[in-house]
Structure formats: structure tokens, C-alpha cells
Amino acid sequence: MKGQMMQYALSTNSIIEYGNRVFPRKEIISKLPDGCWHRYRFTDMYARAKKMAGVLINRLGVHRGDRVATFAWNQYQHLELYYAIPGAGAICHPINIRLSIDQIAYIINHAEDKIIFIDATLIKLFEQIASRLNGTPQLVVLAASPAFETSLKNIIHYEDLLTEAEVLDEWIESDENDACGLSYTSGTTGEPKGVLYSHRSTYLHALSIMTPNAFNISCQDKALLIVPQFHVMAWGFPFVCVMAGAEMVLPSCHLQPESLIDIIQKEKCTIANGVPAIWMGVYEALKKNPPNEKLTLKEYLVGGSAMPMSIMDAMEQDFGIPGVQAWGMTETSPLGTISRLQPHHYDLPRQEQLKIRSKQGIELPGVEIRSVTEEGTTAPRDGETTGEFEIKGPWIVDKYFRCDHTQGNTGGEWFKTGDTGTIDKDGYMMITDRKKDLIKSGGEWISSIALELALVAHPQVKEACVIAIPDDRWSERPLACIVFTDDTEVPAAELRSFLSGGFAAYQLPDHYISVKQIPKTSVGKLDKKELRRLYSIGQLGERSRDK
Numbered sequence: 212m213k214g215q216m217m218q219y220a221l222s223t224n225s226i227i228e229y230g231n232r233v234f235p236r237k238e239i240i241s242k243l244p245d246g247c248w249h250r251y252r253f254t255d256m257y258a259r260a261k262k263m264a265g266v267l268i269n270r271l272g273v274h275r276g277d278r279v280a281t282f283a284w285n286q287y288q289h290l291e292l293y294y295a296i297p298g299a300g301a302i303c304h305p306i307n308i309r310l311s312i313d314q315i316a317y318i319i320n321h322a323e324d325k326i327i328f329i330d331a332t333l334i335k336l337f338e339q340i341a342s343r344l345n346g347t348p349q350l351v352v353l354a355a356s357p358a359f360e361t362s363l364k365n366i367i368h369y370e371d372l373l374t375e376a377e378v379l380d381e382w383i384e385s386d387e388n389d390a391c392g393l394s395y396t397s398g399t400t401g402e403p404k405g406v407l408y409s410h411r412s413t414y415l416h417a418l419s420i421m422t423p424n425a426f427n428i429s430c431q432d433k434a435l436l437i438v439p440q441f442h443v444m445a446w447g448f449p450f451v452c453v454m455a456g457a458e459m460v461l462p463s464c465h466l467q468p469e470s471l472i473d474i475i476q477k478e479k480c481t482i483a484n485g486v487p488a489i490w491m492g493v494y495e496a497l498k499k500n501p502p503n504e505k506l507t508l509k510e511y512l513v514g515g516s517a518m519p520m521s522i523m524d525a526m527e528q529d530f531g532i533p534g535v536q537a538w539g540m541t542e543t544s545p546l547g548t549i550s551r552l553q554p555h556h557y558d559l560p561r562q563e564q565l566k567i568r569s570k571q572g573i574e575l576p577g578v579e580i581r582s583v584t585e586e587g588t589t590a591p592r593d594g595e596t597t598g599e600f601e602i603k604g605p606w607i608v609d610k611y612f613r614c615d616h617t618q619g620n621t622g623g624e625w626f627k628t629g630d631t632g633t634i635d636k637d638g639y640m641m642i643t644d645r646k647k648d649l650i651k652s653g654g655e656w657i658s659s660i661a662l663e664l665a666l667v668a669h670p671q672v673k674e675a676c677v678i679a680i681p682d683d684r685w686s687e688r689p690l691a692c693i694v695f696t697d698d699t700e701v702p703a704a705e706l707r708s709f710l711s712g713g714f715a716a717y718q719l720p721d722h723y724i725s726v727k728q729i730p731k732t733s734v735g736k737l738d739k740k741e742l743r744r745l746y747s748i749g750q751l752g753e754r755s756r757d758k
């Protein structure tokens with residue numbers, strides 16, 4: 212027998228309608244690229260987004276299912292588009308501005324974006340892309356006219372469109388399974404692939420991450436959205452904050468640690484999201500210049516790469532701010548797990564607690580994760596047996612956009628993440644590596660992430676990246692590329708002895724290379740592909756060997 216409850220669409224329209232009805236006075240604050248501040252309320256955002264939805268339909272000819280792209284920093288007009296585009300029945304496609312020109316052109320051509328909204332400060336960058344586009348999307352600058360000089364033809368202005376616009380009576384109501392958002396994977400493992408989020412997946416993801424066991428966001432909070440809106444929809448924060456009535460602070464391009472600290476203190480932010488590189492930078496800046504008053508953050512949310520336990524510990528000991536780690540992927544909207552202690556951990560010694568918190572955590576309500584061994588069996592939750600994590604749930608990708616065939620990791624009942632590791636008896640998942648990053652030496656696996664996390668705990672090591680290099684005898688050996696603090700190199704023998712306590716002898720890198728910097732992907736992750744390439748063409752510097 213079927214339940215007899217109403218069919219009520221879970222949609223981005225219902226999120227913004229709720230935010231406007233219940234939290235109309237809540238503020239949205241943007242620090243714009245020119246350093247000026249812009250402030251307005253949820254209700255103002257609502258009115259402008261609804262007007263823009265009308266512009267999209269009546270003036271720009273948008274139809275259901277059209278892709279409408281954004282090429283912009285985190286700021287209020289970009290936020291309006293997050294609601295205006297799906298509210299017009301179309302699909303909001305934020306483009307990652309940090310990808311290469313070729314990748315951006317590939318993505319726009321692949322998505323066939325009909326309109327592209329561009330931040331005024333990114334117009335020069337976009338000029339390099341325009342000539343590589345197959346189509347001629349309508350370009351709209353997020354400014355009023357006349358704004359600036361550009362070689363781009365056919366540009367119209369966002370603020371002019373809003374001034375001329377009629378108010379739209381009703382949002383276009385979509386089926387909850389219709390697409391509302393599109394993100395491309397960052398391409399660390401080949402061509403970018405599109406992931407098409409639905410209204411339903413977006414709604415349920417936001418609801419789940421709002422809960423106290425997850426990000427614990429409420430109308431008491433003021434959230435600083437450091438994760439760019441062009442990277443996996445800023446982890447869903449533009450939706451969860453409106454749903455929770457949490458105020459939003461949008462820093463646009465002001466992402467240097469000193470600027471972030473300044474924004475947090477001025478606006479009294481209580482929560483912020485960012486990748487480990489951001490929080491390591493913030494920690495260093497705080498150390499250099501300790502603030503007069505304690506930071507207002509109750510905690511910071513970190514994900515995208517493994518957060519070193521040593522930095523999480525130091526940030527808490529030195530500045531009293533705990534970090535909460537989460538894991539996810541573009542394909543998982545992005546959040547799948549979160550690492551918070553449970554009451555039965557409270558009596559454990561602090562170091563034990565830190566070990567738990569530096570794992571990737573437990574499943575969010577709504578998703579299921581398992582680990583599958585090389586033999587194809589489900590690994591026991593014993594904290595020891597390693598396997599590839601597979602995930603399923605209502606906000607997990609089923610198929611990639613415009614890929615008729617399934618792509619190896621999609622199309623089944625479970626999505627194969629490519630991340631490997633263990634799940635312990637309490638359900639905490641711990642990533643030991645991405646599949647391709649595991650180093651197999653003499654038939655035994657070595658975790659490059661474990662080595663990197665241990666190396667950055669050395670006081671003279673600022674950053675570390677471990678890659679596999681070919682070895683005649685062992686087939687592969689680990690190579691550690693290290694950025695030393697103040698350029699003061701530490702002898703390889705000392706690093707080996709520093710690591711030796713936590714690793715078997717065969718797991719210790721034989722080679723250590725001092726590098727000025729470690730190449731990063733567009734989203735700030737260690738770019739191992741590039742390091743491997745540099746190594747293969749002999750451009751990684753001299754090797755110091757110690758056996």
C-alpha cells in the first residue's frame with residue numbers, strides 16, 4: 212500500500228521561498244573585488260533573483276533544460292543566479308575559473324552553454340577563451356554599463372537587465388528530478404566530466420549537511436563561504452544557508468589568509484569552509500601575527516584533501532578553533548562523510564580523539580558507503596582491511612552528463628570513488644590513498660598520503676608530496692618532494708629517522724627532493740600528475756639519496 216502524503220517538489224524554488232518567508236531580514240554580505248562591501252537581506256536577494264529569472268525567460272529566451280553558465284567569484288550576483296537560473300527552469304553551470312584555458316573551452320563546448328554570466332574582473336581572462344568556443348553564447352557582465360573596454364562582442368550588462376525587467380509572478384516549477392545544476396570534475400584524472408545535479412539531490416544534500424551531526428548550521432550562524440561557488444556549488448552552502456537562515460559572507464577574490472582573517476573578525480563569522488591549503492595558510496598567518504581577540508569561528512570545516520593532524524592540533528591548541536573534516540567529490544554533490552567525535556569518544560586521550568577526527572568520518576544521513584577489496588568482497592569494518600570506497604544515495608551521480616556509456620565507476624548500484632582505505636568498527640572511513648596514488652613496492656602497498664601527513668609534522672617541512680617513481684628492483688619506490696620552511700633543507704637521513712617510528716622500513720622514501728613549490732591543481736590539490744611529468748623529464752632537481 213502506498214503512503215498517502217502530498218507530492219511536494221523538493222526544489223531550489225522551495226528553498227528560496229522558505230528563506231524569504233521565514234528569514235527575510237538575514238543578511239548577505241559581499242566583499243567585492245575592488246574592496247568595497249555590499250550588504251543586503253535575503254528578501255532583497257529573493258526579489259532580484261526572481262526578476263533575473265524573468266529576464267532569462269522573457270529577454271534572453273531561456274528554455275527548460277538550457278545550460279546557463281557563470282564565470283564568477285563568490286558574490287551576491289552570483290548567488291542570485293544560483294536561484295534565478297533553476298527558477299527559470301534552466302541549469303546553473305558554474306565554471307571553474309582556475310582550470311586551463313583549454314579545459315574551460317572544452318567544458319563550455321561540451322555543456323553547450325547558452326548564456327555565460329561573467330564577473331567584470333574576469334573579462335580579460337574570458338577574452339582568451341572566447342575564440343575557442345564552438346557556439347556564440349550570450350555574454351552578460353555582472354555590472355552596470357558602461358563598464359570597461361573589452362574585445363568581446365555582444366556583451367550586455369546584468370544590472371541594466373534588472374533595471375529594465377518586469378517582475379516574474381511565479382518561478383518555473385520543475386519536476387524534482389529535473390536538473391538544476393552542473394559541475395565538472397576538476398580533471399585530476401583525465402578530461403573533465405559533467406555531473407548533473409537535480410532539484411531533489413540539491414535539496415536533500417542541503418538538508419543533510421545542515422544537521423547537527425554534520426555541519427551543524429542554523430540561524431545562529433554567519434557562514435564565510437571560502438570554497439568557491441565555481442567548485443561543486445561551494446559545497447552546497449548557498450542552499451544550506453538559505454534553508455537554515457544562516458547569514459552569508461562572500462569574499463570574492465579576497466582569499467589570502469590575512470584578508471580571510473580580517474573578514475572573519477570584522478563580520479564575526481561563526482563558521483567557514485575551505486580546503487586544507489587555506490587553513491594551513493590561515494594558521495601560518497595567525498602565528499605570524501597573533502590577533503588581539505580570539506577568532507569568532509566556533510569551528511572551521513575542511514575537506515577536498517586530507518587535513519594533516521598536526522595542523523588541526525596546532526590550530527586548536529594555539530588559537531582555540533577546532534577543525535571538522537569532511538569528505539566528498541564532485542560526483543557526490545559533494546559531501547559524503549563528516550568526522551565528528553561521538554559521546555563514547557569523549558573520555559579518550561586527546562591524541563586518540565585527534566586520530567579519529569583526522570579520519571574522513573562517518574556517512575551523512577542519506578548515503579551508504581562500503582569498502583570493496585581487490586577480490587571484490589565487502590571489507591569488514593575492522594579499521595584494517597583496505598578496499599575501494601563505493602557510495603550510493605540520492606545525491607550521488609548515476610551517469611556523467613552526455614556520456615551514453617557508463618564510465619567504469621558509474622552506472623551500477625554503487626558509485627566507485629577511486630579512493631581507498633578502511634572503515635573502522637565505529638563506521639569512520641579513513642582514506643589511505645586514491646587508487647592511482649598507491650605505491651606498490653615489491654608487491655606491498657605504500658600510502659603516499661600517510662607519508663605526506665607524517666612529513667608535514669616535521670617543523671622544517673612546509674609542504675610534502677609523495678609520488679611513485681619506477682624502480683628496477685622493486686617496480687616502484689616513493690619519492691618525497693618537499694618545500695622546506697625558510698628554504699632550510701633537512702638532510703634525508705634526518706627525515707628518514709623522523710618517519711621511521713610510524714612506518715615499516717620498506718615504506719620509507721629513499722629519495723627526498725627539495726622543491727621551491729609543489730604544483731597544484733585548479734582546486735588547490737597536490738598535482739601529482741604534474742610532479743610525475745616533471746620527474747619523467749628530469750626537471751625535479753637533484754635527488755638526495757639515503758639508504
Ligand code: AMP
Nearest residue numbers: 397514515516517537538539540541630
Ligand atoms: P573533487 O571531485 O575535485 O572534489 O575531488 C574529490 C577527491 O578529493 C576525492 O575522491 C578524494 O580523493 C579527495 N578528497 C576529498 N575530501 C577529502 C578528504 N577529507 N580527505 C582526503 N581526500 C579527500
